[in-house]
Amino acid sequence: MKNYFYSKLGLACTIFAFAIGSNTQAQMKANQTIANASINNSTAFLDASSSGTWNASTTLGKGMLFPRTDLTKLVLTNNGGYLAGNNPNRFDGIIVYNTTTGTTPGTGSGIGNQSVTPGFYYFSNPGTPNSVATGQWIAVGASPKVTIGTAETITNTIVNVSPGVDKQVYAIKGTFTASGTSTTVSIPSPTGMTSLYGITIYKTSGTGNKVVYSRDLYSYNVGTNNNAVTGSPSMSVVYPADNYDYVLEYIK
Structure with a gap:
């Protein structure tokens, strides 16, 4: 020894x-x-590629073994805390091989609570000084498409809300019923929502044509009063009586 x-x-x-x-x-x-x-x-x-002049072969090149980690436990810190001087890029671009299926930690791993499966991932965190809070783990080679369902969905969109401050955009799908006589539709605000980013109201079932009716709202109340008013003060929209679908995009 x-x-x-x-x-x-x-x-x-x-x-x-x-x-x-x-x-x-x-x-x-x-x-x-x-x-x-x-x-x-x-x-x-x-x-590390092979060389006929150095190792007398063109087939003896070496492969790189990437760091293996469990993204359901990994927290991006240094010595117990984030050190901006040691990470001027905020871990942006770091690549790992994830070994576990599950979700990332709620804090210390970018936006957190992301679903991951075994495979290569890179951490995308552009633009936010001295912070990893808005970064996210993205599977290498994964499709950029995001499937929006009735549960909160993390989109591929991050918006700059003020100098040096970026916010993740979330989305959720839902339905509402219009009476045919009111410009107001009842759309619940998702937990933690602080601002509306966008909305698409459409219809995939029911009577009439299946078309997009609106991509905007005039006003929206966050909290216990969830009524959203469509249209504008001078051009209100009254939806024909029917069931409608919507995709709400928001910031927390």
Whole structure:
């Protein structure tokens, strides 16, 4: 055990000394000699592809093993807290291989409570200084489409609400019944909603044509009084008596 420890220590010291002595090499090329002059001019910081001139084969290239992690437990911190100086990019672009099916933590992992499955993920967090709160884990190669259902859905939209402050846009699907005589429709405000971002009112069943009726509201009350008034003061919209669908987009 002692010899093993010192052999590891010696190897570490050797690598450290080599790194100091080779600081003119901006990249590493595992398929070239360290003296190869093309290394400094390479765009890639690491090239592990096979080389017929170095290892006498074109099929012995090496693969990179990405960090494996459990995104249902991972919290993006350093030494117990977020250090802006150590993470000027707010972890934007970090790539991991997730090993577990579940949801991300509610805090410390971007917007949190995201569904994840085993596979590669990257953390998308552009534009918010010194914060990971609005970032989100996105599956590498995943479809940008978002399926909006009757439960709160995280969209692909983040809006800048003030300098340095970004907000995630959520969406939810629902239905309402119009009386045919009033410009007011009853649409409940989702839990935590602070502002309306957008709405689409349409119809997929019932009588009449299946068309989009409106993409706007004149006013909206958040809280116990959930009535939404459609149209404008001078051009009110009265929906024919029927059942309608809507997709409400909002900010919390």
